[in-house]
Amino acid sequence: MSAKTYQRILQIGVFASLGVVFLVFSNLLFPYISSKQLSFNILIEALLPFWLLLIWKYPSFRPKSSPITWGLLAYLAIILLSCFTGIDFNLSFWGDVERLLGFFHIFHFFVLYLYIITVFRNQEDWYWLLSASVLAASVEAFLIIRGQDIGTIGNTAYVSGYMIFNLFFAGLLLLRTSWQKQWPFYIAIILMFIAFFKADTSGAIIGLGLGLLFLVFLLGFFASRRLWRRSSLIAFAVAIIAVLVLFSQYNQPWFKNNSFLHDLSANKSTFQTRLISWRGAAADFHLHPWLGNGFGNYAMIFDRQFDSKFFDYTTSDTYFDRAHNNLIDITSTTGVIGLLSYLSIFVAAAFIWRRKIVSEGKRIKPGYEGIVMKELMVLAALLLAYFVQNLAVFDSLVTYIGLMLVLAYLVFLTQKDETDEPISLTEVNARYSAAKELFFLILLALTSLVLIYSYSIRPFIMLKTTIDAYTDMAYSKYDQAFDKYKQAFSFHTPLDRDARNTLINLVISKPTMFTSLNDNGIKESLAYVLSLSEENLVYNEEDSLAQMQAAQLYDVASRYYSQDISMFKFYSDKALEAIDKSLAASPRRIPVYFVKAQIQANRGDLDGAERSFLTAYDLNPNYVEVHCQLANFYFLTDSDKYIDYASNCLDHSGKNLMPSTLGAATTYYQENEDNAHLLLAYRLLVVQGNKEALLYANLAKLELAAGDFEAALNDAVMAAEIDPSLRPAVQAFLQDVEKIKNANSETN
Numbered sequence: 001m002s003a004k005t006y007q008r009i010l011q012i013g014v015f016a017s018l019g020v021v022f023l024v025f026s027n028l029l030f031p032y033i034s035s036k037q038l039s040f041n042i043l044i045e046a047l048l049p050f051w052l053l054l055i056w057k058y059p060s061f062r063p064k065s066s067p068i069t070w071g072l073l074a075y076l077a078i079i080l081l082s083c084f085t086g087i088d089f090n091l092s093f094w095g096d097v098e099r100l101l102g103f104f105h106i107f108h109f110f111v112l113y114l115y116i117i118t119v120f121r122n123q124e125d126w127y128w129l130l131s132a133s134v135l136a137a138s139v140e141a142f143l144i145i146r147g148q149d150i151g152t153i154g155n156t157a158y159v160s161g162y163m164i165f166n167l168f169f170a171g172l173l174l175l176r177t178s179w180q181k182q183w184p185f186y187i188a189i190i191l192m193f194i195a196f197f198k199a200d201t202s203g204a205i206i207g208l209g210l211g212l213l214f215l216v217f218l219l220g221f222f223a224s225r226r227l228w229r230r231s232s233l234i235a236f237a238v239a240i241i242a243v244l245v246l247f248s249q250y251n252q253p254w255f256k257n258n259s260f261l262h263d264l265s266a267n268k269s270t271f272q273t274r275l276i277s278w279r280g281a282a283a284d285f286h287l288h289p290w291l292g293n294g295f296g297n298y299a300m301i302f303d304r305q306f307d308s309k310f311f312d313y314t315t316s317d318t319y320f321d322r323a324h325n326n327l328i329d330i331t332s333t334t335g336v337i338g339l340l341s342y343l344s345i346f347v348a349a350a351f352i353w354r355r356k357i358v359s360e361g362k363r364i365k366p367g368y369e370g371i372v373m374k375e376l377m378v379l380a381a382l383l384l385a386y387f388v389q390n391l392a393v394f395d396s397l398v399t400y401i402g403l404m405l406v407l408a409y410l411v412f413l414t415q416k417d418e419t420d421e422p423i424s425l426t427e428v429n430a431r432y433s434a435a436k437e438l439f440f441l442i443l444l445a446l447t448s449l450v451l452i453y454s455y456s457i458r459p460f461i462m463l464k465t466t467i468d469a470y471t472d473m474a475y476s477k478y479d480q481a482f483d484k485y486k487q488a489f490s491f492h493t494p495l496d497r498d499a500r501n502t503l504i505n506l507v508i509s510k511p512t513m514f515t516s517l518n519d520n521g522i523k524e525s526l527a528y529v530l531s532l533s534e535e536n537l538v539y540n541e542e543d544s545l546a547q548m549q550a551a552q553l554y555d556v557a558s559r560y561y562s563q564d565i566s567m568f569k570f571y572s573d574k575a576l577e578a579i580d581k582s583l584a585a586s587p588r589r590i591p592v593y594f595v596k597a598q599i600q601a602n603r604g605d606l607d608g609a610e611r612s613f614l615t616a617y618d619l620n621p622n623y624v625e626v627h628c629q630l631a632n633f634y635f636l637t638d639s640d641k642y643i644d645y646a647s648n649c650l651d652h653s654g655k656n657l658m659p660s661t662l663g664a665a666t667t668y669y670q671e672n673e674d675n676a677h678l679l680l681a682y683r684l685l686v687v688q689g690n691k692e693a694l695l696y697a698n699l700a701k702l703e704l705a706a707g708d709f710e711a712a713l714n715d716a717v718m719a720a721e722i723d724p725s726l727r728p729a730v731q732a733f734l735q736d737v738e739k740i741k742n743a744n745s746e747t748n
Contacts, residue, residue, distance in 0.1 A: 001437075003061065006054035010119040013047040014129065017112060018136045021162070021398055022152050028463040029499060030097045032154025036397050037100040042456045044108045044115075049444035051115055056440070057432050063117045066411045067348035072110055074341040079103050079295045082334045086294010088540040090494060092333075095296055097463065097498040099321065101395070102296055104455070109400040116408040123416075126409060127176055130169045133405065137166035138188040141195035149198045158396040160204030161389060163196040165402030167208070168382035172409075175371050175378070202263050202271070203392025211385025213239055218377040224363045224370075269313040274324045274392070280305030281323055281332045292335035298323050301332050303544040303586035308620040311590065315625065318589075319545060326390035346383065349407065352414040353380060372413060379410055458491045466499040473506050478513050482525055489532070497539065500532040504549050511556045526557050547582035548592055551575045555599050575599045590616045594629050606637055624652035635661040643668055650680040659688065679706060693723035700733065709741050 017040060025035040055062045063069065080103055083092035095102030120126055144151040144159065153159050170185045170192070177185065196208070213236060220232020249255050250265045262268065266275075284293075284301045293301055299321040310318060323329035331339045353376055364370040364377075383406065386399070395403075469484035485503050489496055507513065507529050514522045533550045537543065554575035561567035579596045586592060597612035613633055617626045627648040634642035635658070646665040649657055657665070662684060669678035682699040696719035703712035713734060720730040 001053075003054065003058045006050050006058070007061070007119045009050045010047055010054065010115050011125065011129075013043060013050075014112065014115055014119070015132050017043055017401065018133050021136060021140060024152050024154070025464075027467050028460070029466050029502065030463075032150075032152070033100050033397075034097055034459075034463055037105055038456045038460055040397060041105065041108050042452050044111050045448050045452050045456070047115060048111070049441060049448055051111075051118065052444055053437065053441060055118065057429055057437060058427065059429055060427055061118055063114060064415055066117075066415070067351055068345060068407050068411055069113075069117075071341070071345035071348040072113065072407070074344055075338070076103070076107060076110055078291070078334050078338045078341045079106065082291050082295045082338060085291045086297050086333070087300060087542060088294055088297050090497065090539045091297055092295040094494040096321070097495050099296075100397075100495075106400070109404055112401065113404040113408055116404065117411050120408070120412065121416075123176070126412060127173065129405070130173055130409075133402075134166050134170050134173060134185065134188050137162060137169075138191050141188075141191040144195040144198060145191065149195075149200070151195070153396075153398060155396070156199040157201045157204065157393045158398055159199040160196055160201035161386070161393065161396065162398040162402065163192045163199070164204060164208050164211070164385050164389060165382065165399065165406070167192050167196070168211070168378055168385070169405075171378050172375055175374050200263070201389075201393070202268065204389040206264060206392075207385040207387075207389030209243075210388050211381045214384050215377055215381035218380060219364070219374070222357070222362065222364050222373060222377065224365060271392075272313045273310055273317075276307050276310050277302055277320050277323055278325060278328050280307060281328050285332065288332075288335060290335045290337055292331070292333040292338055295333045295338075296321075297333055297540075298329055299545075300540070300542060300585070303589065306586050306589050308588045308590055308623070311620050311623040311625075315623070318591075322394045324393055326394055329394055345407070346387070349383065349410055353410065356414045375413060379406060379413075382406060455494070459493045459495045462488045462491045462493050462496065462499060466502060470502050470506070473503075473513070476513070476516065478516055478525075479521070482528065486528070497536055500536055501549070503529060504533055504536075504553065507556060508549065508552045511559070514560065522560060526560060529553060530557065541581070542585045544582045544585035544589065544592065547578045547585065548595055551578035551582060551595055551599065554578060555595075555602060559602060572599065572603050576603070588619055590619050590623055590626065593619075594625075597629070597633065601633070601636075609633065610637075624649060624654040625656060627652070628654040628656040631665075632656075632658045632661050635664060647677050650677055650684065655684065655687065657684065662688070675702060675705065678702060691722060693719045693726055696722065697726060697730075704737060704740070709737055712737055 020036045020040045020043070023035040023039050024031050028034045079092075083089050083103055086092050091102065093103050095105055116129075120129055140151050140153065140159075141163065149156055149159065151159060153162060167189060170189050173185050174182055196204070216232055216239070217236040220229050220236060223229045223232060246261075247265065250261075250267060255261050255265070256267065266272075281298075281301055284305050287293075299319065302320040302323075323332060327339065327342075330342050334341075356376060357373070360373050360376075364373040386403065386406075390399075465484055465488035469481045469488060472478075472481035472484060488499060514525060517525060530550075530553055533546070533553050536546050537550060540546070552575075554571045558568050558571035558575060561571060576596075576599055579592065579599055582592050583589075583596065593612045593616035597609040597616075600606075600608040600612060610633065613626070613630050616623075617630065620626070627645045631642045631645035631649055634640075634645060642661060643665060646657060646661060648654075650665075662681060666678065666681045666685070669675075669681055679699070679702040682695060682702060685695055686699065696715045700712045700715035700719065703709075703715055716730045716733050716737075720727045
């Protein structure tokens with residue numbers, strides 16, 4: 001094939017890679033991630049034979065050496081090394097389905113970078129490539145504006161990062177477009193800004209703001225006219241002072257009451273939980289300073305250093321698999337060497353950026369001659385915005401692609417004037433022959449197909465079959481579901497871990513599913529699920545979550561064998577052993593103590609169960625779930641202590657009181673005329689699905705007494721709908737509510 005044909009094939013492939021952002025196959029596990037990354041991998045691997053043949057047959061197309069390329073290679077090399085020195089090779093190299101950011105997948109982004117610097121060799125090609133990226137982002141923005149704030153990307157933080165890149169790309173395109181033809185890019189910018197602020201990601205907003213301020217500074221600093229330099233630098237200084245003054249008032253009521261400003265401050269709960277995570281990473285650093293814990297293994301650090309104060313800010317999202325700070329994540333998982341190799345990419349970018357600035361005369365010339373300098377300013381501001389927003393999040397497919405485009409374009413800008421010799425489309429490698437080309441094309445194509453089938457197609461099938469099995473479970477087709485799970489795992493892909501977890505978690509949450517199976521079916525299915533849990537533990541026995549899941553499964557098995565003393569003891573002992581390993585890996589994670597207490601209670605060790613609950617309480621008495629669990633425990637053990645804990649649980653909007661505990665507490669509140677707690681108890685009964693008309697009628701009365709007229713009206717209407725015989729009484733009640741409302745209005 002001709003050089004032009006190879007070049008066009010690769011260019012089309014690069015354009016196609018920008019479209020993977022729209023792929024969401026709902027029949028896959030983690031569809032927003034797996035649909036895109038696996039499709040991207042297939043595309044990159046399918047293009048590999050054409051790239052290799054192009055640079056072999058036509059030497060002039062071989063990428064020139066660049067400090068950026070060497071920086072990327074250094075970083076990838078350290079990541080790969082950490083896969084072998086870390087604690088979980090599978091997670092480091094292959095990643096998990098929820099992220100798909102193991103070394104294998106990240107390497108594909110580097111290959112994309114190589115494709116781009118190889119075949120995008122003139123300004124027109126780059127104009128169309130950046131235009132295609134902005135077009136894709138504009139369509140995505142339109143979808144976000146019309147519907148959910150996650151669009152087809154699936155995560156607001158990813159949306160924000162994606163929009164940052166393309167907002168700056170649109171700025172680059174404006175510099176290269178005559179003013180009569182700029183209007184599509186202004187429309188794109190408006191759409192992307194709306195989508196960006198709809199995503200409402202604090203770190204990205206700060207990153208974009210600082211990037212734009214930095215752009216103003218650079219344009220002023222390198223301006224050719226002294227007046228422009230002074231004006232721009234004064235505007236920059238004023239903006240910085242204004243921001244500092246504004247955020248110095250973060251403790252003022254007007255600041256706290258402004259949702260936008262509050263979300264940008266350190267008062268935000270998600271920022272506080274990240275601070276706890278970052279402190280833990282710092283405390284853990286001395287254990288693995290040079291090569292880290294293993295790329296992608298931040299969860300082990302987070303678990304080991306978990307601080308129970310975390311529950312002061314949230315009771316959800318308590319498992320961090322990433323640091324939500326790229327620098328901390330990289331330092332923790334690949335060590336100081338990994339951090340330095342990562343920073344070398346940006347040092348290399350700064351080096352060639354400065355060299356190009358010097359070659360351009362250090363001043364922005366008027367008109368067309370100043371375009372390259374302005375582009376360099378935009379690229380620098382973009383890299384700063386990206387870097388800053390990554391201090392509160394981590395990379396994803398869309399930001400990795402954006403970063404590769406930026407770095408490749410910077411390489412293009414700094415290399416395009418180094419030689420005046422055009423690319424030769426006819427110069428052929430001296431060792432070339434048509435027979436060799438055909439042979440290598442067939443060989444490389446077959447190799448690519450094997451790679452695609454082994455590490456993309458089989459995972460696709462496995463993930464689809466997993467969802468099919470999960471769906472059958474939801475419809476109680478248990479025999480059929482277990483068969484499909486076995487079929488899914490028969491492919492033995494490196495991404496089986498998360499798929500296994502879907503079945504493991506189903507069994508833990510609904511162990512009664514086995515009652516529909518015959519005795520042999522129960523034993524076989526239990527043994528199968530336990531084997532899956534044990535396979536997951538092979539990756540890393542220090543995985544606190546995996547050990548807790550194993551403990552819960554062993555506990556389920558012990559309860560099934562409750563009539564067989566030896567088998568009960570066997571599984572119960574294994575459950576206790578696993579939960580102790582889970583606690584050893586994360587000694588301050590409160591919910592693990594709940595699981596241990598349950599196992600101890602099932603063994604008849606009520607004193608041990610109480611100690612576990614009280615240990616959890618001592619770790620953080622403010623965590624509402626501790627009070628709910630203690631209430632349940634003391635109620636089951638016939639202790640009067642349950643009522644105080646039940647009241648605390650209700651006071652703090654706890655939801656996990658057992659129906660029997662809640663029922664007893666409700667009776668207690670009625671007898672003692674504790675209407676405040678009785679109201680909370682009734683509300684929780686409704687949340688738990690109680691549909692008794694009398695409950696709604698009583699709740700309506702209590703809501704009225706509490707002054708919540710709207711809730712009283714709604715509850716009264718619901719009581720009448722459930723029991724039509726109450727309609728006359730409800731009608732009278734509604735009239736009384738209206739009278740009280742009117743009386744209150746007149747008084748006010």
